[in-house]
Amino acid sequence: MRIQTSHSLLSCLAALLLIAPGAQAQTLRGVVQDESTGVSIEGALLLLLDGGGDVLGTILSDETGAFLLRAAASGRYSLRAERLGYATYTSQPISLADGAAVRVQLRLGIDAIPLEALTVLAGSRSRLGRLVGFDERRNDPAITGFFLDSEDLERRPAASPSRLLDVIPGVTLRRVQSQDHPLGLRNQIFLPGGRDDFGRPGCQAQVYVDGVPIVQGVDASVDDVMAGAAVAAVEGYPRPHSAPPQYGAGGDCGVVLFWLAEPAASSRGWDKRRLAVGVAAAFGIFLLSLGNR
Template structure:
């Protein structure tokens, strides 16, 4: 009996350890999909030799690293965005790199080169340029910042994605519908468990970084046939953000007038029930029209019923007067 209890206890402990291991592994995988990496070297400007022990920092964050014996450094789990980086080592000028762009799940390479400075000196500022070829990208990847999206006249994230190269209307990628595309927001998949259709109702102004993969996806993107859409939203911890999105639509015609038929034609859809002298006194259901004819026009109770419901000075108005009032209220040619 004691032996069985011991075996059950060991089995229970093993299950707990396995569950914790899987949780840590999945959390690491999810976070890896929403962050990038920065690597590079720090060298002497004159000799080109590696500088060991140089501190490389990302301004505005608590992230940084020191160079190894080869002068190389690696900074992991960097949130996507644009940063300023600096390399510092005693006896050398501080090298500064501005406009360093970090992308989702990609590695940005920034190499520093600085000169000897015996006395405290100035900082060397260099503008970071995006390489033409990124060696860690094996497929077709589009990276867009939230600022780029706000400069495009679109109403939703879906509209913006549908305008990108390789994407058709409705976020169709390579002929596959949205239910066959991985849609990840802040490391969490929004795909439904029933038919795979994801939730794409993301506020347009909440997007900080957007990545679209339309081909050559890596093994980290699972259960996706068409492509992968990865969104990182803005971090609200450091500041409050208020965005206002205003949509304006042009005025539409209020009738179904065809070619050669003006909007105020007495046989037009919105006008006939009020202007047709053969039935407008008793209304559309007054008996002049059959049920089939009535179904083709809006319901109108008739001018007689309208005048019977008036009070005060309105009771002095005749049907002809009310028609004049109707024409005046609808005087615009729209």
């Protein structure tokens, strides 16, 4: 048992050392609507063009009129929209800075192009690549889960990571006795489904911080790894099959993913933060294994 524990600990640390920071991407997302009715237009062909008019990417708008295009590098790009029954439209150049995330509203006319067909709704520097995935999942209507973004978290500035989930229906925090905790108690996150060791409804969630698993127990919790103010976003999936496959596969309970805020320093600082989270997680696994011997 001790050999297996040591091997798991070393494997976890080795894997963390090999994880590279997520690459940033320039994204252009938006919605296509009918100029006269405001109804979303499904099946519009969106083309991302460079300064020479070459097509760099294409996508069809979905049933809500939404689309997402990515640019491999920063620069100035144009957006072209084509749809049978509507006049083809090509926008003026749009600036995408390094790591920018720009949202637009595009209105197509049947006979002519409206004077202001393209409206930039928001433009900002995107977060780290790992949070681009958070945004995509949050905006996907086919995904079942809960999502807390920076605006949601700002309403609870003093909350610990686990207490951020108090507002989520179905999420339960259970306090367990812990001799080494300053308050004598640790919060464990439970989701609907199954029953715990005492026969109570609910199962212990699979918890990750920036993709690193955090084992919940008497000797460890997500609150030991970070402060609530360090959290940039949270997403949760009550059933493991609804979670991203790299997180929910093989688990019996749902998943909660915590994402840390983008560090102000270089990517080297990000590596240290990920390593610190991983060391804390691995140490928690090690302590739990000792307690189970």
